[in-house]
Amino acid sequence: MPKKHYITLAAALLSLSSLSTAFAGTETVSSGKESKPVATPCPVTYITGDFGVTFTSEYDSRGIPQPDQWKGVIAQPYLDLYIKLYSGDANSWGINSVSAQLSFWSDIGSNHSTSPAGSTTPYWEEFDWMPGLSMTFAQKFTLTVQYFEFDSPADVFSTARSINANLTYDDSSLLGPFALHPHVTVLYELGSNGWAGLHPHGWYYEFGIAPSYTFMPKSQYPITLSAPFTLGLGSGGGGTGFYGNNNFGYFSVGPNISVPLAFIPSGFGSWTLSAAYTYYYEGTTIREAIGPPVGSGANSRNVFSGALGCTF
Numbered sequence: 001m002p003k004k005h006y007i008t009l010a011a012a013l014l015s016l017s018s019l020s021t022a023f024a025g026t027e028t029v030s031s032g033k034e035s036k037p038v039a040t041p042c043p044v045t046y047i048t049g050d051f052g053v054t055f056t057s058e059y060d061s062r063g064i065p066q067p068d069q070w071k072g073v074i075a076q077p078y079l080d081l082y083i084k085l086y087s088g089d090a091n092s093w094g095i096n097s098v099s100a101q102l103s104f105w106s107d108i109g110s111n112h113s114t115s116p117a118g119s120t121t122p123y124w125e126e127f128d129w130m131p132g133l134s135m136t137f138a139q140k141f142t143l144t145v146q147y148f149e150f151d152s153p154a155d156v157f158s159t160a161r162s163i164n165a166n167l168t169y170d171d172s173s174l175l176g177p178f179a180l181h182p183h184v185t186v187l188y189e190l191g192s193n194g195w196a197g198l199h200p201h202g203w204y205y206e207f208g209i210a211p212s213y214t215f216m217p218k219s220q221y222p223i224t225l226s227a228p229f230t231l232g233l234g235s236g237g238g239g240t241g242f243y244g245n246n247n248f249g250y251f252s253v254g255p256n257i258s259v260p261l262a263f264i265p266s267g268f269g270s271w272t273l274s275a276a277y278t279y280y281y282e283g284t285t286i287r288e289a290i291g292p293p294v295g296s297g298a299n300s301r302n303v304f305s306g307a308l309g310c311t312f
Contacts, residue, residue: 052309063250072111202242
């Protein structure tokens with residue numbers, strides 16, 4: 001190839017390179033941004049839950065102390081799973097969300113004197129499973145309806161079944177730090193089995209509040225102090241009520257203190273450590289059925305507990 005042809009080809013390539021650079025510069029100036037990969041959106045979580053274990057000095061079910069449960073070590077592990085079925089406008093006065101729920105709860109005690117001879121699981125006194133639905137509506141109200149089944153792997157009691165409805169109201173936007181977090185519970189026993197002759201086909205009514213206050217809210221380890229109060233009542237008449245012939249069952253109150261375990265990486269869930277003292281005052285039907293327990297007053301009980309829990 002002649003020398004002039006080499007010069008012409010080099011000039012053409014230089015022109016194309018300059019033109020390409022010019023266009024690239026024009027694109028950068030017009031957009032004002034560097035080219036970046038498209039960010040992948042975070043996946044929506046439809047399944048959440050919590051699990052943990054509570055250690056308590058005594059097991060009381062709706063104010064009724066379980067036989068010999070104020071002796072020994074008592075562990076109560078639990079697991080709750082929530083599956084979001086519907087999510088609407090959070091600011092709507094209609095239905096805001098609907099979730100399915102499946103809960104498991106156990107009572108495992110070192111004192112197995114109530115277990116019959118030959119039991120293969122004498123320490124596992126109770127196992128409960130509770131499927132249900134939860135619905136939030138009008139922004140502040142949450143209604144949860146569950147089927148309760150209480151079984152005893154240690155054969156301490158016959159299977160008990162019930163339907164439980166719980167309504168909560170979030171008053172935090174109204175009262176702020178003085179919010180009461182009230183709830184109302186109604187339970188109906190489906191079977192004829194009742195502990196110590198109580199509540200066959202009975203109705204149970206519960207009213208409660210749980211005011212709380214958080215100290216050092218901006219700290220890595222904020223401390224939350226709450227004081228739950230619960231009043232338990234039952235239908236009466238003919239000895240078939242939840243508390244026999246009496247409407248009053250019990251009331252309980254006591255402080256609960258909790259702190260997050262912030263040193264655990266968030267990828268393992270949100271962990272919390274808590275401790276509580278609960279004072280129970282019981283009605284005459286409960287006292288007549290169980291007699292005065294060891295270490296408690298004639299109509300009162302003192303229960304201490306500690307718990308380790310995780311939400312995810």
